[in-house]
Amino acid sequence: MLAEIITIGDEILIGQIVDTNSAWMAAELNNIGVRVKQISSVSDDRQHILTALKEASKRADIILITGGLGPTKDDITKKTIAEYFGVQLVENQEALNNVTKIFARYNRPLLEVNRLQAMVPENCEVILNNNGTAPGMWFTVEGKIYISMPGVPHEMMYMMEDEVLPKLKSTLKLPVIIHKTILTVGEGESFLAERIADIEDSLPSYIKLAYLPKLGQVRLRLSGYGEDEATLKPEVDAYAAKIIERVANVVAAEEDIPIEKAILNFMTEKGLTLSIAESCTGGFISQLFTQHPGASKVFFGGVVSYSNSLKESVLNVRDETIAEFGAVSGETVTEMVEGALLNFKSDYAIAITGIAGPDGGTPEKPVGTVWIAVASVNKKVVKKLTFGNKRKQNIERSAISALNMLNTLLHDSGK
Amino acid sequence: MLAEIITIGDEILIGQIVDTNSAWMAAELNNIGVRVKQISSVSDDRQHILTALKEASKRADIILITGGLGPTKDDITKKTIAEYFGVQLVENQEALNNVTKIFARYNRPLLEVNRLQAMVPENCEVILNNNGTAPGMWFTVEGKIYISMPGVPHEMMYMMEDEVLPKLKSTLKLPVIIHKTILTVGEGESFLAERIADIEDSLPSYIKLAYLPKLGQVRLRLSGYGEDEATLKPEVDAYAAKIIERVANVVAAEEDIPIEKAILNFMTEKGLTLSIAESCTGGFISQLFTQHPGASKVFFGGVVSYSNSLKESVLNVRDETIAEFGAVSGETVTEMVEGALLNFKSDYAIAITGIAGPDGGTPEKPVGTVWIAVASVNKKVVKKLTFGNKRKQNIERSAISALNMLNTLLHDSGK
Numbered sequence: 001m002l003a004e005i006i007t008i009g010d011e012i013l014i015g016q017i018v019d020t021n022s023a024w025m026a027a028e029l030n031n032i033g034v035r036v037k038q039i040s041s042v043s044d045d046r047q048h049i050l051t052a053l054k055e056a057s058k059r060a061d062i063i064l065i066t067g068g069l070g071p072t073k074d075d076i077t078k079k080t081i082a083e084y085f086g087v088q089l090v091e092n093q094e095a096l097n098n099v100t101k102i103f104a105r106y107n108r109p110l111l112e113v114n115r116l117q118a119m120v121p122e123n124c125e126v127i128l129n130n131n132g133t134a135p136g137m138w139f140t141v142e143g144k145i146y147i148s149m150p151g152v153p154h155e156m157m158y159m160m161e162d163e164v165l166p167k168l169k170s171t172l173k174l175p176v177i178i179h180k181t182i183l184t185v186g187e188g189e190s191f192l193a194e195r196i197a198d199i200e201d202s203l204p205s206y207i208k209l210a211y212l213p214k215l216g217q218v219r220l221r222l223s224g225y226g227e228d229e230a231t232l233k234p235e236v237d238a239y240a241a242k243i244i245e246r247v248a249n250v251v252a253a254e255e256d257i258p259i260e261k262a263i264l265n266f267m268t269e270k271g272l273t274l275s276i277a278e279s280c281t282g283g284f285i286s287q288l289f290t291q292h293p294g295a296s297k298v299f300f301g302g303v304v305s306y307s308n309s310l311k312e313s314v315l316n317v318r319d320e321t322i323a324e325f326g327a328v329s330g331e332t333v334t335e336m337v338e339g340a341l342l343n344f345k346s347d348y349a350i351a352i353t354g355i356a357g358p359d360g361g362t363p364e365k366p367v368g369t370v371w372i373a374v375a376s377v378n379k380k381v382v383k384k385l386t387f388g389n390k391r392k393q394n395i396e397r398s399a400i401s402a403l404n405m406l407n408t409l410l411h412d413s414g415k
Numbered sequence: 416m417l418a419e420i421i422t423i424g425d426e427i428l429i430g431q432i433v434d435t436n437s438a439w440m441a442a443e444l445n446n447i448g449v450r451v452k453q454i455s456s457v458s459d460d461r462q463h464i465l466t467a468l469k470e471a472s473k474r475a476d477i478i479l480i481t482g483g484l485g486p487t488k489d490d491i492t493k494k495t496i497a498e499y500f501g502v503q504l505v506e507n508q509e510a511l512n513n514v515t516k517i518f519a520r521y522n523r524p525l526l527e528v529n530r531l532q533a534m535v536p537e538n539c540e541v542i543l544n545n546n547g548t549a550p551g552m553w554f555t556v557e558g559k560i561y562i563s564m565p566g567v568p569h570e571m572m573y574m575m576e577d578e579v580l581p582k583l584k585s586t587l588k589l590p591v592i593i594h595k596t597i598l599t600v601g602e603g604e605s606f607l608a609e610r611i612a613d614i615e616d617s618l619p620s621y622i623k624l625a626y627l628p629k630l631g632q633v634r635l636r637l638s639g640y641g642e643d644e645a646t647l648k649p650e651v652d653a654y655a656a657k658i659i660e661r662v663a664n665v666v667a668a669e670e671d672i673p674i675e676k677a678i679l680n681f682m683t684e685k686g687l688t689l690s691i692a693e694s695c696t697g698g699f700i701s702q703l704f705t706q707h708p709g710a711s712k713v714f715f716g717g718v719v720s721y722s723n724s725l726k727e728s729v730l731n732v733r734d735e736t737i738a739e740f741g742a743v744s745g746e747t748v749t750e751m752v753e754g755a756l757l758n759f760k761s762d763y764a765i766a767i768t769g770i771a772g773p774d775g776g777t778p779e780k781p782v783g784t785v786w787i788a789v790a791s792v793n794k795k796v797v798k799k800l801t802f803g804n805k806r807k808q809n810i811e812r813s814a815i816s817a818l819n820m821l822n823t824l825l826h827d828s829g830k
Contacts, residue, residue, distance in 0.1 A: 011627050013451045014594065015442025016636065016671065018435050022456070027430025036428045037463070041437070041454040044625070048452070055470065071605040072626045073615065113605050152628065154808050179429065190486045190528050200488065210459070211487045212426050213567065221431065256431065276719070282705020283698035286719045290697020293773050293806055301725045304691070304701045306716035310759060314718070314729055344725060358708050391708055393569055 001174055003029055004056040005039045008049060008068035008077050009151055012041045021066050021153055028160055033174035034062060035225075044068055049080045057144055062168070067151030069134035071113040078137075081148060082121040085141060089119040092126050095135040102133055124148075127163045131155045136163065145171070178224040178233050180240045181256035184247060185404050189213045192220070192247060199242050207236060215400045217252070217259060252407055259403045260288045266410055267298040267348070274406075275344035276302035277315050277336040279327070280354035280370060285399045300346050305336070315339030315351075328353050328365055330382050337373035337380065348376050348410070350402050354385075356394045370398045374406045381409055416589055418444055419475040420454045421467050423483040423492050424566055427456045436481050436568055443575055448589035449477060450640075459483055464495045472559055477583070482566030484549035486528040493552075496563060497536040500556060504534040507541050510550040517548055539563075542578045546570045551578065560586070593639040593648050595655040596671035599662060600819050604628045607635070607662060614657050622651060630815045632667075632674060667822055674818045675703045681825055682713040682763070689821075690759035691717035692730050692751040694742070695769035695785060700814045715761050720751070730754030730766075743768050743780055745797050752788035752795065763791050763825070765817050769800075771809045785813045789821045796824055 005025055011017045019041060026036045037060050042052045049068075056063045068077030082089050096118035103110045117133045120126055127136030127147075132155040139146040147164055149156045168174075184192060189211050193200070200209050206226055212219040222240055226232040244251055253262035267274060276286050276299075283304045289295050303314045308327055311317040316339040317332055325331040336351035354370030361367035368387035373380060385401055387394045420440055426432045434456060441451045452475050457467045464483075471478045483492030497504050511533035518525045532548045535541055542551030542562075547570040554561040562579055564571045583589075599607060604626045608615070615624050621641055627634040637655055641647040659666055668677035682689060691701050691714075698719045704710050718729045723742055726732040731754040732747055740746040751766035769785030776782035783802035788795060800816055802809045 010623075010625055010638070011636070012438065013441055013454065014445045014638070015438040015440070015451075016596075016627065016634075017629075018433060018438040019454075020433050023427065023430045023433040025430070026428055030429045036430075037458065038467075039428065039434075039456040043452065052453075070626060070628065072608045074623065074625045108603075108606070111605050111609055113608060154803075154805070157805070181431070188523075190526050191523070193487045193528060194526055208425075208489065210425055210489045211485060212431065213485065214432075219431075221426070223425070223429070278698075279716075281702075282710070282714075282716075283693075283701025283719065284705070286698025287696070287702050287810075290699070290719070290721065290771075291807055291810065295697070296721055296775075299697075299721050301694075301697075301719040301721035303718050303729070304698065304705070304716040306705065306711055306714050310716045313758065343728065356705075360711075388569075390569070390572075392706060395702075395706065 001034050001062065001172055002037045002060040003034045003062040003064060004037055004060040006052050006056055006063065006065045007039070007041045007151065008044060008065060010043050013043055021151065021156055024153075024157065025064060025160060028165060030177055030179065032165060032169055033177050034168065035177060044074050044076055046076060046080050046083070049077065050084055053081070053084050061143075062145045062147070065146065065148040066156055069148065069150045071117055071133070077148060078120065081137070081146070085121060085123055085139065087121050087123045090122045092118050092120045092135065094128065095120060095126050098128060098135065099133045127159055129155055129159060130162070131158050138167070176226050176229045176232055178229065178236045179256070180222045180236050182220045182240060182244055182251055183253040183257065183259065183262060184218050184220065184250040185252045185259065185407060186216065187218065187247070187250045189218050192218055192250075196243050196246055199239065199246065203239060207239060215397055216404055217400065219256070221256070258288070259400065259407060261292050263403065263407055263410065264289060264292055264295060264298050268294065272298065272348060272410075273300055273346040274298050274348045274350070275300045275340045275346035276349065277340040277351040278302065278304050279306060279311070279336075279352060280356040281352050281395050281399050281402075282306060284395050285350060285352070285402060288399060288403070300344050302340060302344060311336060315343065326365065328355055328369055328371060330371055330384065333371040333373045334380070334382055337375045341375060341377065348374070348406065350374050350406055352398055352402055354394070354398060356391045357389045358391055368394055370394065370401075372398065372402045372405060374402065374409050376409065379409065381405055416449045416477065416587055417452045417475040418449045418477040418479060419452050419471040421471055421478065421480045422454070422456045422566065423459060423464060423480060425458050428458055436566065436571055439568075439572065440479060440575065443580060445592055445594065447580060447584055448592050449583065450592060459489050459491055461491060461495050461498070464492065465499055468496070468499050468561075476558075477560045477562070480561065480563040481571055484563065484565045486532055486548070492563060493535065496552070496561070500536060500538055500554065502536050502538045505537045507533050507535045507550065509543065510535060510541050513543060513550065514548045542574055544570055544574060545577070546573050553582070591641050591644045591647055593644065593651045594671070595637045595651050597635045597655060597659055597666060598668040598672065598674065598677060599633050599635065599665040600667045600674065600822060601631060602633065602662070602665045604633050607633055607665075611658050611661050614654065614661065618654060622654060630812055631819055632815065634671070636671070673703070674815065674822060676707050678818060678822055678825065679704060679707055679710060679713050683709065687713065687763060687825075688715055688761040689713050689763045689765070690715045690755045690761035691764065692755040692766040693717065693719050694721060694726070694751075694767060695771040696767050696810050696814050697721060699810050700765060700767070700817060703814060703818070715759050717755060717759060726751060730758065741780065743770055743784055743786060745786055745799065748786040748788045749795070749797055752790045756790060756792060763789070763821065765789050765821055767813055767817055769809070769813060771806045772804045773806055783809055785809065785816075787813065787817045787820060789817065789824050791824065794824065796820055
C-alpha cells in the first residue's frame, strides 16, 4: 500500500520552517505497513495544489495532506480540495460545536473567520480536532483515500494517532514492512560496506540494505517487504545478526535509536548515573539525554558553565588553571569533569569546553577548537578536536564526539 | 526564476531522518531571488528519480538534487542522472585527486568503491567537495540548470555557499524577492487577522501576507515580488510598519528571528545578563540561547537540576521545601529562580520544574504540570501551566512559555 504526503504552505518553500511533520508521519505509516512513495511540499497556490493532488493520486493509494487549513486568507487548501473533487463546502455541525467549545473555553468571542473553519467539502467525513479549530477531513474517492489535516504539528499528531492510523488499519488490508537498524560508531561508510559486502550480496530481492552516515556514525538499515510478518521478521533479523556479528566492534546499538539513547539504555541496565558540565555546547548534550523518557533514572543533571565564574563556583575549576591555560584547554576540561563527578556525585561525567564560533578564536586556539573529557571515578579520557567555523555544526559535532567517547568508555570499562 | 529541490533517499520516506537540507537551501535560494516552487522527497529508485527529474524540469528553471551520492550500492543518483541525460560516466581527474587526498589525510587505503566516486556523467561540470569524497555536479541542458549535491548536510552547505550560490548569481539575471517578518507573541492568528484586516486588504497583488502560528506565537510574513529592490523594499517595509504600529502591544521582534534571539538582542542592547535553572526542560532552554552567536554576552549559563540533590546543592532549594511541596511546585520553582539569581549573579533568571512525562504524574500533579518562574532582582512572575502527556511537546511548550514570560517581564520592566 503506497502513500504520498503533500505539505502545503509557502513557509516550507522559503525555508522559514523545517518540515518535521512528514518524517513523523512517514515513520508512523511505515509502522502500520504503509510505504511512503513521495513527499512533496507545494505552495499555497490553487493550481499547484490541484496538480500535486493529481500527480499523487496517480502514484499512491493514500494521499495525506497537511497545512493550509488556518482561518486566514492565505489558507486555501479546503476550497481547493473541494474544487478538485467538484463539490461544495457545507457547514459541519460537529466541527462548529468544536470551534465554539474551544472559543468558549478561552472566553473569546467566536469570529466569522472561525465559523468558516466549520465549513468542509460535502463529500468528506470530518475528523475531529481536539487540539485546534481546523477539522481534519477524510475522503474516499474512486478507491483512493485522501486525508487533510492541519499543519500545526501537535494537532496533526493527535489526529493521526487517535483517528487516522486506527481508521487506516481497520479499512485496509496492509502488507508488512520490517525495518531493522544497527547503529555503528567510528567506522566510515565505505569500510563498513567492504566488511559486509558478501552479506549484502546474499540478500534476497525483497530485503534491502541502506547506509545512513551522520557525523562519525553510520546506521545500517535492513528493510524487508512482504505479506507475512511471521516469516519475514525472522529472516530480516537473521541477516541483521550476521551483520552485527561481523562488525561487532563498532556496533553501538542493535535498534534504531540515537547514540544517547543507547547510552541511557546501557547505563539504566547497569544502574549507572551521569552528569554533564557543558560550556561550548550550552545545554545541547543535556537536552539530547533529557528528551528521552526515563532519562532521570541515569541523568542527575549538570551545569551549563558558559561563564568562567560558573566553571569556578559550580565545578571548582581553579581560577589559576583558567588564567594559565585558558578556559578552552585540556587542564580546564579535566578539572571540569572532575568537578562534575565530585559535586554531582554521578558514576560518570562528560565535560566539554570549546570555541563554537563564529567569533572568539585566536591563532593558537581557532574557532572550532574543542576539548572533551569523559570520566568515571577510575578512568578518564581527554581529547582535543578541531572543527570548522560553523557554530551549530561545531555544537552538534562536539556533542556527538562526546557521546561516542562516553559510549566507548562505558563499554571498555565493562570488559 | 523558479527552482525545485529533489531529495533522494529512502531514509526521509521512512521517517528515519528529518529533511533539514531543503529548508536551508530554500532560504539561501530565496535570499538571492530564486523562488522554490516545490520540494520533493523521492526514493532510491531509478524510475522514481527519472520521473521526478522530468516533472521538476517542466515546472522549474533550476533543479537542485541532494542525496544518493555515497559510495555504496543503494546510492544510484549519479548513474540515474547519466541515464536521464543519455550520457556515459567518465572518471574525473579533479574529483579523483580530491578523494585520494582525503584518504591520504586519514591514512586509509583508497578502496575501489571510493575510486568510483570520481566517476561523473560526461556532460557535467564537477563542483569540488572540500568536505567529503562525493563530488557535486552542475549540468546545463536545454536552458535548465541541474545541480546534484551530497545529502550530508555540511558537505551540501559548504558546496552551496562556496560554489553553487555564487555561480547561480553570476550566471542568471535574478528577480527580487523581499521578505519581512514580524514576530508576535500572545495573540491568536484569527484575532491578529481581524485587527489588521484592512491593511491586508490594501496590499497590492505583488505583496502577500502569511500567518505562521506556532505555540503561542504568530509570525506575520510579508513577501514582495518584483524587479527592483530599491522600490520594492521600501514598499514592503511601509506595509510592515503599518502592521507593527497596529499590533505593537504583541510585537516581540521586527525581523525573522525566534523569541530567544529577540530576547538576546534586547538584553545585549541593555547590557543585561541571564541565567537559567532547568529541571523538566533538561537543557533545552539553555541550548536555544546558546545556539546563537554572541549568546555569551548575555547568558552566564545555569544548571540542569534534574535530580533533587542538584536543586539543593547548586540552587540552595531547601530540602524542607521539596519535602513539603514537592519538586514540582510554586514554592520550589520560586526558590530555584532566587537561587539562580543569587548564585549565578545574573540580572534575570528563568527557573522551570515540571513533569514532562510520559510517566511520573500523580492525580494532583498529572503529567504535563509545569511551574515556571522568571525574575529580576526587583520583580518575579510565577506561573503554573498544564500541558498534555507528550514529552517532547511538553518540553518545547514549557520552553516557549518561559521565553514569552521573560520577554514580557523584560519589556514591562523597561516601562
